[in-house]
Amino acid sequence: MPNEFPNTITIDGVEIHLRVERKAVKNVNARMGEGSMQVSIPQRLERVEAMRIIDELARRLLRRQRARQINREVDAAALARRVALRFPKPPEVQSVEFTTITSSCWGSYSSRTRSIRLSAALRHMPPWVLEAVVAHELAHAIHPNHSPAFWALLRSVYPDTDRARAFLEGVTWLARSWDDLPAVERSQLAADREEQP
Numbered sequence: 443m444p445n446e447f448p449n450t451i452t453i454d455g456v457e458i459h460l461r462v463e464r465k466a467v468k469n470v471n472a473r474m475g476e477g478s479m480q481v482s483i484p485q486r487l488e489r490v491e492a493m494r495i496i497d498e499l500a501r502r503l504l505r506r507q508r509a510r511q512i513n514r515e516v517d518a519a520a521l522a523r524r525v526a527l528r529f530p531k532p533p534e535v536q537s538v539e540f541t542t543i544t545s546s547c548w549g550s551y552s553s554r555t556r557s558i559r560l561s562a563a564l565r566h567m568p569p570w571v572l573e574a575v576v577a578h579e580l581a582h583a584i585h586p587n588h589s590p591a592f593w594a595l596l597r598s599v600y601p602d603t604d605r606a607r608a609f610l611e612g613v614t615w616l617a618r619s620w621d622d623l624p625a626v627e628r629s630q631l632a633a634d635r636e637e638q639p
């Protein structure tokens with residue numbers, strides 16, 4: 443059956459060449475290369491179900507690949523250590539990683555591993571916003587909550603904290619609303635405009 447599966451699939455806007463083979467395997471196995479994916483699937487697996495699993499695997503593998511690439515490009519640990527120096531007692535940072543896993547958080551901090559995880563989407567925002575999120579996560583090294591003491595510390599090491607929060611709220615709002623906005627309003631939003639005084 444040569445045309446049982448498509449030759450390409452598009453995941454997160456990226457076109458991937460697909461090669462699917464039916465084999466004597468128990469589960470669907472996939473290997474992601476540079477722009478291509480090789481998949482072996484059980485002999486009797488239904489086509490529709492196989493496509494669903496292939497789609498899901500492709501998305502996961504592509505995001506993992508993308509995260510690895512980003513973490514090679516950017517030394518986020520250096521940035522975090524620079525931000526840490528602003529603290530009265532600089533928190534220790536073991537590692538910082540960008541993640542492409544979908545999450546409602548911009549960042550997280552683990553006090554067990556002393557590691558910071560940051561949403562990869564932050565990389566495309568102004569550097570001061572990324573720094574604000576790093577400062578937020580580092581402040582959690584001292585206050586593992588959002589108590590008044592936490593905010594006081596954060597605002598003292600990063601005075602633009604509230605501006606960054608408002609920026610990120612705007613980003614979230616736009617990302618969620620974009621598909622529902624009429625074309626005219628979208629182009630209004632995309633137009634160059636003078637910065638508000």
Ligand SMILES: [Zn+2]
Pocket residue numbers: 578582587588
């Ligand atoms: Zn927090």
